[in-house]
Amino acid sequence: MKKRKKHIxxxxxxxxxxxxxxxxxxxxxxxxxxxxxxxxxxxYKKKEDIYRVLxxxxxxxxxxxxxxxxxxxxxxxxxxxLIEEWFFYIYKYRFIFLDFSTIIRTDPTIKxxxxxxxxxxxxxFLKTVNELINQKSMRPQEVPHExxxxxxxxxxxxxxxxxxxxxxxxxxxxxxxxxxxLFFYALFPYLxxxxxxxxxxxxxx
Amino acid sequence: MKKRKKHIxxxxxxxxxxxxxxxxxxxxxxxxxxxxxxxxxxxYKKKEDIYRVLxxxxxxxxxxxxxxxxxxxxxxxxxxxLIEEWFFYIYKYRFIFLDFSTIIRTDPTIKxxxxxxxxxxxxxFLKTVNELINQKSMRPQEVPHExxxxxxxxxxxxxxxxxxxxxxxxxxxxxxxxxxxLFFYALFPYLxxxxxxxxxxxxxx
DNA sequence: TATTTTTTAGTACATTTGTACTATATAATA
DNA sequence: TATTATATAGTACAAATGTACTAAAAAATA
Numbered sequence: 442m443k444k445r446k447k448h449i450x451x452x453x454x455x456x457x458x459x460x461x462x463x464x465x466x467x468x469x470x471x472x473x474x475x476x477x478x479x480x481x482x483x484x485y486k487k488k489e490d491i492y493r494v495l496x497x498x499x500x501x502x503x504x505x506x507x508x509x510x511x512x513x514x515x516x517x518x519x520x521x522x523l524i525e526e527w528f529f530y531i532y533k534y535r536f537i538f539l540d541f542s543t544i545i546r547t548d549p550t551i552k553x554x555x556x557x558x559x560x561x562x563x564x565x566f567l568k569t570v571n572e573l574i575n576q577k578s579m580r581p582q583e584v585p586h587e588x589x590x591x592x593x594x595x596x597x598x599x600x601x602x603x604x605x606x607x608x609x610x611x612x613x614x615x616x617x618x619x620x621x622x623l624f625f626y627a628l629f630p631y632l633x634x635x636x637x638x639x640x641x642x643x644x645x646x
Numbered sequence: 647m648k649k650r651k652k653h654i655x656x657x658x659x660x661x662x663x664x665x666x667x668x669x670x671x672x673x674x675x676x677x678x679x680x681x682x683x684x685x686x687x688x689x690y691k692k693k694e695d696i697y698r699v700l701x702x703x704x705x706x707x708x709x710x711x712x713x714x715x716x717x718x719x720x721x722x723x724x725x726x727x728l729i730e731e732w733f734f735y736i737y738k739y740r741f742i743f744l745d746f747s748t749i750i751r752t753d754p755t756i757k758x759x760x761x762x763x764x765x766x767x768x769x770x771f772l773k774t775v776n777e778l779i780n781q782k783s784m785r786p787q788e789v790p791h792e793x794x795x796x797x798x799x800x801x802x803x804x805x806x807x808x809x810x811x812x813x814x815x816x817x818x819x820x821x822x823x824x825x826x827x828l829f830f831y832a833l834f835p836y837l838x839x840x841x842x843x844x845x846x847x848x849x850x851x
Numbered sequence: 852t853a854t855t856t857t858t859t860a861g862t863a864c865a866t867t868t869g870t871a872c873t874a875t876a877t878a879a880t881a
Numbered sequence: 882t883a884t885t886a887t888a889t890a891g892t893a894c895a896a897a898t899g900t901a902c903t904a905a906a907a908a909a910t911a
Contacts, residue, residue: 445888461751463668466868477890482870484888541809542744546666556813583834584846590831593810594803601806604746605798608761626795629788630835641789650858671898682860687900689858 446484448474450498453491457536462492462543489548492536496544496551499534500558503527507565515572517639521625527599528620535603535612559596566592578636579628588631595627651689653679655703658696662741667697667748694753697741701749701756704739705763708732712770720777722844726830732804733825740808740817764801771797783841784833793836800832 452473456465467488471481485491503526510523531538545552570588573579582588602623606612625644632640657678661670672693676686690696708731715728736743750757775793778784787793807828811817830849837845 443888461747463748464751467870468868477892478870479872479891480889486870488869539747542666542812543668543748545812546669552813559810559813583842584831587831587834590828593828594799594832597807597810598799598802601809602802604806604809605764605802607747607750608757608764623795623798626789626792627799627832629792637788648858672900673898682862683900684861684902685859691900693899 443484445476445480449481449484449491450494454495454534454536457492457495457540458534462536462540492544493548493551495534496537496548497554499530499537500554503530506530507561511565515569516576517573517578517636518643520569521621521643524599524624525617525621528617528624529615531599531603532615538600538603539607541601562596563589563592566595573636577633578639579631580633591627591631595624598623598627648689650681650685654686654689654696655699659700659739659741662697662700662745663739667741667745697749698753698756700739701742701753702759704735704742705759708735711735712766716770720774721781722778722783722841723848725774726826726848729804729829730822730826733822733829734820736804736808737820743805743808744812746806767801768794768797771800778841782838783844784836785838796832796836800829803828803832 449470452470453465456469456473460469467481468478470491471478474481485494506523506526510519513519537544545555567588570579570591574581602620603612622644625640629637629640654675657675658670661674661678665674672686673683675696676683679686690699711728711731715724718724742749750760772793775784775796779786807825808817827849830845834842834845
């Protein structure tokens with residue numbers, strides 16, 4: 442990608458993340474980069490183009506990490522690793538999740554892609570849960586849809602925990618451990634004695 | 647409250663909920679009500695005034711329900727009732743949670759109030775958990791901060807599950823059972839045998 | 852009824868925003 | 882070097898938006 446084109450993306454990401462997508466106009470970005478508005482529209486004709494590219498950049502990066510996980514061994518530890526990486530990218534592209542409904546409303550291609558992504562994540566989660574059950578680290582389902590609902594909650598927590606953090610300025614820096622804990626403690630009560638041992642070791646409790 | 651003033655609030659709520667707060671201008675509301683822009687600004691001088699009033703309307707209503715819960719007996723059933731009522735109001739005023747970061751960013755009084763509200767909800771939740779433990783319906787904490795983290799997840803799920811639902815048009819109508827399930831299934835694995843029996847009866851499984 | 856207050860309509864205006872257009876400069880290429 | 886393609890600056894403009902202001906209408910009150 443051209444240098445200028447990349448700089449615009451970087452500035453966009455930075456500004457979207459800090460000011461919120463609704464407070465960033467094309468001029469905000471061109472002023473920030475000290476380039477003319479004409480130059481900006483030359484590279485990105487419509488304002489949606491910028492955050493659409495950023496969104497798909499995000500998707501590309503998490504998909505790559507997910508691919509690596511699927512090809513490796515899928516135990517509790519490497520799953521924890523994957524989740525940590527997801528959190529990293531969710532934080533990096535946090536404007537997507539902070540201004541989620543605005544973005545979804547204005548861009549059907551993003552909406553469609555996100556919908557598919559959620560399904561992929563769900564099936565990976567449920568597959569991983571099944572493997573953990575086979576490995577006797579997790580107990581089988583006790584009530585119908587138990588793990589589907591668990592996924593749904595974890596999906597919401599993963600994608601929108603940043604909204605809760607806007608409140609206490611925690612948003613300004615990334616706290617790996619905190620987010621990982623938030624996620625994995627949700628798994629804890631479903632673990633077997635064996636699984637709990639692994640868990641405690643993993644989180645050094 | 648004056649009739650016109652109330653109508654403006656109702657129209658605002660309706661339009662914010664369906665179009666998103668960023669797509670609703672003062673003129674959108676005055677056009678909707680077929681009144682002049684001047685009339686609107688006469689009742690609400692600044693645009694923030696409208697959704698600020700709506701936010702505090704929401705807070706007043708959930709606080710009233712919460713007060714009733716605290717004065718009654720605090721078992722699993724009435725707690726389930728309270729949560730259902732919370733969901734009702736979260737849905738009614740859903741624009742607050744769909745455009746959360748926009749609202750928080752523009753109105754410090756809302757931010758401050760929400761922060762306090764979250765703390766109140768947390769202490770109610772933890773108190774209720776303690777009572778359920780005393781009633782032998784819930785098991786004691788196994789790892790440090792277990793129930794605090796559980797609260798945090800439930801708080802995020804409660805306030806932002808609608809964001810996940812924008813995707814599949816589920817947002818267009820309220821589904822009580824679904825949301826209640828989403829919330830209470832999170833409690834299930836922490837319940838004792840006694841608690842699980844109550845739970846299954848409550849949700850008619 | 853006369854007067855005052857409240858409500859409403861209509862208009863005006865500065866600002867912001869997205870985007871198109873033109874001209875110039877820079878880089879690439881023949 | 883001459884020509885062509887790409888990149889940049891600068892400007893223009895319509896639409897939208899928040900909000901102020903004025904005058905008229907309606908309601909309340911004396």
